[in-house]
Amino acid sequence: MIQYSNIHQTSNFAVLSISYEKADVETRGKFAFFDENIKKFVTQIHDENLGxxxxxSTCNRTEIYTTTSNYLLVAEEYCKTIGVNLSDFIQFADILTKEEALCHLYRVAAGLESQIIGDFEIIGQIKKAYARFKKERKNSNPFLERAINSAIQISKRIKNETGISNGAASVSYAAVHYILNNQNRIADKNILLLGVGEIGQNTVENLVKHVYQPKIKIANRTQEKAAKISEKYNIPNIDYADFDKELSDTDILIVATGAKKPIVNKSHFTGNKETLVIDLSIPHNVDKEVDEIKNVTLIDVDELSKQIQETIQQREKEIPKAEQIIKEMTKDFIEWEKKRKLAPNIHHFKAVLKNMERNEMHHFYKKNKYIDINxxxxxxxMIQKITNRFAKFIIDNPLKADEISKLMHEILVEQPNNEFNEKH
Known part of the structure; x- marks a missing residue:
């Protein structure tokens, strides 16, 4: 007898999200997730059979995406990994499940949940996060794989079919936008970028794009990485050990590092030079006390987001178009999930019909010694048409799927055998 899947069980997909909407920069920094945590977290989740x-983890949000029946246990393991209390995490977390969680993933990928609407840097971060998960997990999760691929397609469609990304307004551009609007003779300013990760690289790209021949230097703990950026944009790369010396001649310092605590503090500013310091890091990598120095202005991520409201207002008009695309893709995903869950039932039904066909063809051939190919x-x-109708019915009526599948099994498998035994 076929073992029917439990079609009444919906997906265990859930997301626990801490974002700028509930948590400020300081709070978000406490829950930041670093690369060295990945292996321990993924391994622990797997060992405890938690799905x-x-x-x-970005400057604006930290989110756990999970396929588990107990997302609070997953959250607990996460908190143990990064060294925070679960109660503190839950205080700031939004928890979404099932279709709401899927829709949230799509909205995040589309840039609709970004602090700066239409910021598509997030889709690259989602792809990288999932790739790191797969590397440690050593295999893929079909549900997550499909969900991420759909998120990527949604991002592409919204970029191509709406104007929600018109007018650059990413976090990295926001830094450049601030410089353009608050600094005179920018081409004469000495700019030092500390940290050449994804945001740092994007900042360099925006500086080169929007400032004529900017005087940029870069510094990074890993020289090899900095050397590649230096070569790509033809800009000087200084040794990290020379940072203090270089800072004394810097007009604009942009910090885009990924340290767990501030690496730039008041002691770094020994002269009276006017300096603009932009901290793009989460958690803060520039000590907030730096802002107390007379000639130093400190700007962080939250402050930058306020500088581009005009662009945001234009993008907001495109939100309905983006939401319609998400609605369509969410419907497609749910249809795929229904078919995937009911696939064993559908395949069994078709296999029974094919078996009946073979038996009838065999009897016909024995009697007539001939079967027409047509x-x-x-x-x-006819078999495919009947199967399609069966599939459509149980997909449209999932609560009846088990009952109908068992009934068809009795009619097509058990009853014919009884009839055969009666005749023979």
Whole structure:
């Protein structure tokens, strides 16, 4: 007897999200997830049989995406990994499940949940986070794989079909936008970028794009990485050990590092030079006390987001178009999930019909010593048509799927055998 899947069980997909909407920069920094945490977290989730989970951690949000029946246990393991209390995490977390969680993933990928609407840097961060998860997990999760691929497609469609990304307004551009609006003779300013990760690289790209021949230097703990950026944009790369010396001649310092605590503090500013310091890091990598220095202005991520409201207002008009795309893609995903869950039922139904066909063809051939190829093709088409109708019915009526599947099994498998035994 076939073992039917429990079609009444919906997906265990959930997301636990801490974002700028509830938590300020300082709070978000406490829950930041670093690369060295990945292996321990993924391994622990797997060893405790808690399904799968991966973490997206950016300057604006930290989110756990998981396929588990107990997302609070996953959250607890996450908190143990990064050294925070679960109660503190839950205080700031939004928890979404099932279709709401899926829709949230799509909205995040589309830039609709970004602090700066239409910021598509997030989709690259989601892809990288899932790739790191797969590397440690050593295999993929079909549900997550499909969900991430759909998120990527949604991001592409919204970029191509709406104007929600018109007018650059990413976090990295916001820094450049601030410089353009608050600094005179920018081409004469000495700019030092500390940290050449994804945001740092994007900042360099925006500086080169929007400032004519900017005087930029870069510094990074890993020289190899900095050397590649230096070569790509033809800008000087200084040794990290020379940072203090270089800072004394810097007009604009942009910090885009990924340290767990501030690496730039008041002691770094020994002269009276006017300096603009922009901290793009989460958690803060520039000590807030730096802002107390007379000639130093400190700007962080939250402050930058306020500088581009005009662009945001234009993008907001495109939100309905983006939401319609998300609605369509969410519907497609749910249809795929229904078919995936009911696939064993559908395959079994078709296999029974094919078996009946083979038996009937065999009896017909024994009697007539001939079978017309057109009859076989017609039979195949009829089986596929009947299977499609069966599939559509149980997909449209999932609560009846088990009952109908068992009933069809009794009619098509058990009853014919009884009839056969009666005749023979």
């Amino acid at each position: 799968d989970a991966f973490v997206v 009859d076989m093709e017609l039979s195949d088409k």
